[in-house]
Amino acid sequence: MSGSQRPGSGPRRRVTALDVARLAGVSRSAVSRALTEGASVSDETRAKVLKAAETLGYHRNALVRGMVRQRSGIIGIVAGRLDNPFIAVALEILSRRLQEDGLKSMIYSGDAESDIAVALPSLVEYRVDGCFFLSNDLSPQGAAKYTRLDIPLVVLFNSDMAGISDHGDEVPVGAITVDNVEISRTVADLLLGGGCRHFAYIEGLPRATTSRERQRGYVERLAERGFAVEAVATGNFNYADGLAAARGLLAARPRPDAIFAANDLMALAVLDVARAEFGLSVPEDVAVVGFDDIGAAAQAAYDLTTVRQPLADMVEAGVDLMLALIEEPDRRPEEIRLRSHLIERSTTRQPYGMSAPERAAGPQEA
Amino acid sequence: MSGSQRPGSGPRRRVTALDVARLAGVSRSAVSRALTEGASVSDETRAKVLKAAETLGYHRNALVRGMVRQRSGIIGIVAGRLDNPFIAVALEILSRRLQEDGLKSMIYSGDAESDIAVALPSLVEYRVDGCFFLSNDLSPQGAAKYTRLDIPLVVLFNSDMAGISDHGDEVPVGAITVDNVEISRTVADLLLGGGCRHFAYIEGLPRATTSRERQRGYVERLAERGFAVEAVATGNFNYADGLAAARGLLAARPRPDAIFAANDLMALAVLDVARAEFGLSVPEDVAVVGFDDIGAAAQAAYDLTTVRQPLADMVEAGVDLMLALIEEPDRRPEEIRLRSHLIERSTTRQPYGMSAPERAAGPQEA
DNA sequence: ATGAAAGCGCTAACAA
DNA sequence: TTGTTAGCGCTTTCAT
Numbered sequence: 086m087s088g089s090q091r092p093g094s095g096p097r098r099r100v101t102a103l104d105v106a107r108l109a110g111v112s113r114s115a116v117s118r119a120l121t122e123g124a125s126v127s128d129e130t131r132a133k134v135l136k137a138a139e140t141l142g143y144h145r146n147a148l149v150r151g152m153v154r155q156r157s158g159i160i161g162i163v164a165g166r167l168d169n170p171f172i173a174v175a176l177e178i179l180s181r182r183l184q185e186d187g188l189k190s191m192i193y194s195g196d197a198e199s200d201i202a203v204a205l206p207s208l209v210e211y212r213v214d215g216c217f218f219l220s221n222d223l224s225p226q227g228a229a230k231y232t233r234l235d236i237p238l239v240v241l242f243n244s245d246m247a248g249i250s251d252h253g254d255e256v257p258v259g260a261i262t263v264d265n266v267e268i269s270r271t272v273a274d275l276l277l278g279g280g281c282r283h284f285a286y287i288e289g290l291p292r293a294t295t296s297r298e299r300q301r302g303y304v305e306r307l308a309e310r311g312f313a314v315e316a317v318a319t320g321n322f323n324y325a326d327g328l329a330a331a332r333g334l335l336a337a338r339p340r341p342d343a344i345f346a347a348n349d350l351m352a353l354a355v356l357d358v359a360r361a362e363f364g365l366s367v368p369e370d371v372a373v374v375g376f377d378d379i380g381a382a383a384q385a386a387y388d389l390t391t392v393r394q395p396l397a398d399m400v401e402a403g404v405d406l407m408l409a410l411i412e413e414p415d416r417r418p419e420e421i422r423l424r425s426h427l428i429e430r431s432t433t434r435q436p437y438g439m440s441a442p443e444r445a446a447g448p449q450e451a
Numbered sequence: 452m453s454g455s456q457r458p459g460s461g462p463r464r465r466v467t468a469l470d471v472a473r474l475a476g477v478s479r480s481a482v483s484r485a486l487t488e489g490a491s492v493s494d495e496t497r498a499k500v501l502k503a504a505e506t507l508g509y510h511r512n513a514l515v516r517g518m519v520r521q522r523s524g525i526i527g528i529v530a531g532r533l534d535n536p537f538i539a540v541a542l543e544i545l546s547r548r549l550q551e552d553g554l555k556s557m558i559y560s561g562d563a564e565s566d567i568a569v570a571l572p573s574l575v576e577y578r579v580d581g582c583f584f585l586s587n588d589l590s591p592q593g594a595a596k597y598t599r600l601d602i603p604l605v606v607l608f609n610s611d612m613a614g615i616s617d618h619g620d621e622v623p624v625g626a627i628t629v630d631n632v633e634i635s636r637t638v639a640d641l642l643l644g645g646g647c648r649h650f651a652y653i654e655g656l657p658r659a660t661t662s663r664e665r666q667r668g669y670v671e672r673l674a675e676r677g678f679a680v681e682a683v684a685t686g687n688f689n690y691a692d693g694l695a696a697a698r699g700l701l702a703a704r705p706r707p708d709a710i711f712a713a714n715d716l717m718a719l720a721v722l723d724v725a726r727a728e729f730g731l732s733v734p735e736d737v738a739v740v741g742f743d744d745i746g747a748a749a750q751a752a753y754d755l756t757t758v759r760q761p762l763a764d765m766v767e768a769g770v771d772l773m774l775a776l777i778e779e780p781d782r783r784p785e786e787i788r789l790r791s792h793l794i795e796r797s798t799t800r801q802p803y804g805m806s807a808p809e810r811a812a813g814p815q816e817a
Numbered sequence: 818a819t820g821a822a823a824g825c826g827c828t829a830a831c832a833a
Numbered sequence: 834t835t836g837t838t839a840g841c842g843c844t845t846t847c848a849t
Contacts, residue, residue, distance in 0.1 A: 385727035
């Protein structure tokens with residue numbers, strides 16, 4: 086009945102709105118309206134159209150729709166390494182949240198600045214309505230300088246808004262982070278309260294603002310109370326490098342009795358090295374604190390004291406910001422800081438005579 | 452210099468190929484050709500165009516390009532829960548692989564059949580050139596029956612090719628899996644060789660072919676050698692339910708001295724429960740085997756014996772198949788089974804007098 | 818090698 | 834409410 090050409094060879098011609106219109110005996114526009122939320126169509130017409138669409142197996146073409154409306158409905162997401170559960174789970178939550186609003190997620194995997202320089206233009210070609218950066222490290226500043234983008238950019242878990250471009254134009258980027266400095270001061274207090282005296286820090290990537298802010302709060306608070314961070318190692322936010330960092334730190338003399346890692350993956354590496362390779366007891370010989378509160382942190386094998394970033398709230402804030410930025414292109418992107426929380430588990434010692442209300446809290450995702 | 456309208460208000464008009472053409476003093480088509488690999492343009496013209504594009508900040512519109520060429524360059528990916536590291540890492544590898552071919556990944560997060568029924572049509576609206584399913588459970592069969600799709604579908608890590616639709620039409624779906632039955636027989640042999648006598652199994656989702664095939668190989672081989680699986684619990688492929696399954700299994704009498712879990716996440720749960728809650732030693736009191744070989748399996752805290760799925764090879768095979776299917780729409784999708792490998796670590800006992808060449812192998816990703 | 822012209826499939830402004 | 838008419842920005846014959 087339909088005029089399909091050459092059955093089963095070549096790229097079969099897809100059903101168009103015109104086909105549906107003809108079968109339903111209405112105009113193209115009627116079809117368009119029948120399929121658009123809140124357009125003015127009679128129930129009768131809509132029914133005819135829907136029926137025709139059904140029998141023909143019609144799927145409207147969102148590419149064309151996006152072109153015509155000058156809004157694709159696609160959001161770009163540049164994501165860092167997904168072997169970091171924190172980022173992986175964040176990606177899932179974000180894409181689900183976007184789905185609720187009928188938006189599609191186009192992802193680009195990259196973990197270097199150079200990747201962004203490729204990702205951004207290629208995403209812009211697809212006319213994404215906006216773009217997220219999911220990483221405790223990546224920032225679009227470098228790339229955005231060289232490409233005129235004109236789309237909202239929002240960074241999650243990071244806050245590199247540093248950018249003044251070559252042309253002197255500021256590159257405005259929204260950012261959602263936590264109170265890294267403040268919470269890291271609390272970490273210092275916790276460790277101090279547990280009687281620790283020799284402090285070490287494992288940074289993520291040296292250039293990452295998250296890593297630096299966490300270090301600053303930790304170092305500053307320790308200094309205020311008369312202590313210094315005696316050793317700093319680099320773990321690049323991943324487990325493998327965390328292993329090496331932990332080995333270096335634990336072999337030093339005096340051996341640190343407190344290690345704060347800029348994320349959980351590295352903290353887990355410390356735990357594994359301390360126990361399996363150095364035969365140390367945690368927290369007796371060395372106390373360990375991580376950051377993020379990934380699922381593994383709550384598992385019995387680790388039961389890691391860590392800082393929980395409010396993942397769902399951060400995503401929610403990011404999406405709200407993005408949506409606002411899309412609606413009002415002249416709006417200035419903001420930097421939003423949410424509060425993080427210390428989750429005390431068994432890798433730190435209890436301060437004498439203090440209660441720990443959040444102790445033994447379960448994992449973040451139920 | 453450029454005719455931008457109303458500076459800084461409303462959706463600023465984007466630069467088009469025509470703008471570039473005018474500035475370069477050539478035609479629209481020249482611009483198109485200059486930007487297309489392998490078109491016939493003089494170096495001179497191309498240079499002029501590139502320069503004009505640069506100064507104008509031109510980004511070609513891939514949506515329109517896709518519409519005109521009848522090929523979007525977008526691949527849909529329906530992904531299961533990303534808190535399963537195996538799926539998360541697979542997603543990263545897949546999207547990177549796609550990027551190499553200049554393809555974009557549009558992801559849809561879902562973990563239920565009902566999600567697929569929504570995901571598929573919405574992906575088809577964006578004219579994805581094909582769609583992957585990343586899950587040890589999800590299959591597009593149910594949804595594909597009701598929607599005419601006409602795009603290649605490839606399932607990774609699963610093999611539900613069962614589908615004969617209501618209309619009697621077969622829904623052809625490509626699939627990349629491993630030799631679940633065979634390798635699970637090997638698992639049975641390993642456990643038997645270690646002296647285990649009371650066997651239990653933790654299934655993923657009861658309907659998942661992966662889970663069923665693994666169970667079948669395990670049960671069959673055990674039976675051949677005179678043993679039965681005394682208990683089966685359901686862990687739904689996730690850690691939390693794995694915890695409950697492990698508790699049930701380990702509380703039973705006689706207590707199993709061998710537990711094979713359909714994936715690593717559940718096996719880790721067994722390890723945590725056995726040690727922390729039941730005070731058992733692994734592998735002395737109970738041997739544990741998982742499936743997938745996620746990063747955590749290789750970490751010292753777990754050091755789990757497991758079956759490694761050749762992730763990178765599977766993705767590669769999947770992409771090859773997808774690309775072939777896109778080029779030749781009449782090609783029949785195949786089901787490809789790759790070989791998996793047993794990685795012996797410390798949660799199983801050594802068979803007397805046998806060497807274990809793959810013992811203590813490192814994690815899959817370096 | 819280049820330009821002119823014809824679409825690709827849809828939405829939106831306008832009439833009716 | 835409905836149909837008609839213009840585009841949206843690009844690629845691609847077809848001439849030249």
